[in-house]
Amino acid sequence: MxxxxxxxxxxxxxxxxxxxxxxxxxxxxxxxxxxxxxxxxxxxxxxNMVARGLANRKTGTLAVILPDIKNPFFSELARAVEDTARTGGFTVIFCNSDDLGSREKSYIEVLRQKYIDGIIIASNTLGEADVAYINDNDIPLVVLDRGPGVGDCAVFRAKNADGAKMAVRHLLDAGCRKVAHIAGPEELVTARERLKGYREVAGAFPWFDESLIVPGRFSVEGGKEAVRRLLERHPDVDGIFAGNDLMAIGALKALQRMGIKVPDQVSICGFDGVEMTEWTEPELTTVAQPIYEMGAEATRYLIDRVRGKAEPKAVVELDVRLIQRGSTRRGAD
Missing domain, CATH: 1.10.260.40 (lambda repressor-like DNA-binding domains)
Known part of the structure; x- marks a missing residue:
């Protein structure tokens, strides 16, 4: 050689x-x-990229730390990051943290030693001290979707509260008289913002009660369990806003197994806009985040940071849109 x-x-x-x-x-x-x-x-x-990295602290490599690569939302984000990074002349290392803060910290330390050029991270455990540590090591950082409440870093996320309000209003416009919410983990900023949006709309109605909110852990199984608990408390619920599409899919499956017709008896709306919402029967109505755009914009911003062309701190919130499908079209063929 x-x-x-x-x-x-x-x-x-x-x-x-x-x-x-x-x-x-x-x-x-x-x-x-x-x-x-x-x-x-x-x-x-x-x-030899490693040798060049040791000489100038640049390796042409970005790292992405995601909480659950099996979640289709993060898989779509990962694809956007990889495509955009490649166009910009960078390669990408992917790390799956399983939502464990200890694993995130371990990855960050290893990446620091490898002279990574920049990090994109989706995290619910990243705190001010972690952000400060990354900044102190001169590693450009972008937080994606799940952002910390404090710290000097760039954050890219969707307008979660606005999207939640959009979902609840749509269910009411579709004829629902009592709308429940399957919520994500309370430690996640995205889940809290979607819950806040639900409360702002549903809380104005006399039928609203805090027991209409049930946890679903952002998973299919969590959505199934939440529906069973919800209908035990409120058998008259006829609308469900799930805080993400995985929980909405779980809710749909649980209702179908109970013999409850969707949308004729209960309408369902999810959140995220992942591709698999088109694979269910009926297809799921969802509030769609611009997933690919979010990942691409965050990556372009990080590349600009690596090249000294962008400020280290920014908050970018992207618009969401409602995609109406069969799970809320009552009386549809």
Whole structure:
């Protein structure tokens, strides 16, 4: 395998000159640069990215820490990050934290030692001290979807409370008289914002009661369990707003197993807009986040941060939209 010294010898230049051509730093006259590039091609030389990273703390690599890669929402985000990073000339390392703060911290420490150029993280445990540690190590950071309440970092997320209000109003407009909410984990900012939006709309009606809110853990199984508990308390519920699409799918399956018709007896609306909401029968109405756009914008911002073209702190909230489908179309064929 050819080395940088082999390239220098073939081109008749110093190793430092080859390094300047590779990194695009410093002056090299055109003819010399052409000789170096020709030698690189003839020898099929591939730069050692680790060695270059040790020299200039740049490796052309971004890291993404996600809480659950099995969740289709995060899978779609991951695809957007990878596509955008590749277009920008970066490779991506993916880390799955399983929503464990200890694992996130372990990943952050390993990535710091690897001279990673920047980190995108979706986390419910990232705190001010963690953000400060990353900043102190001069690692550009972008928090995606799940953002900390404090800390100097950029955050990209959807308008969660607005989307929740949109969902509840849609269920009421569809003819529902009593709307319940299957909530995500209370430690998650996104879940709290969606719960807040639900309360703002539903709380204005005389039928509202806090017992209409049941936890669902952002999972299919959690959605199934929540429906059973909910109907034991309130058998007259005819509308359900689930805090994410996985819980909405679980709720739909549970209702169907109980012999309850959707949407004729109970209407359901989810949140996220993942592709699998089109695979259910009936197809699920959902409040769609611009998942791909969110991941792509966050990645472009991080690349700009790596290149010194963006401020370290920003909050970007993206619009959501309601996609009406069969789970709320009463009387539809």
């Amino acid at each position: 050819a080395t940088i010294r082999d390239v220098a010898a073939r081109a008749g230049v110093s190793v430092a000159t080859v390094s300047r051509v590779l990194n695009g730093n410093g002056y090299v006259n055109k003819e010399t640069a052409r000789r170096v590039r020709r030698a690189i091609q003839e020898l099929n030389y591939r730069p």
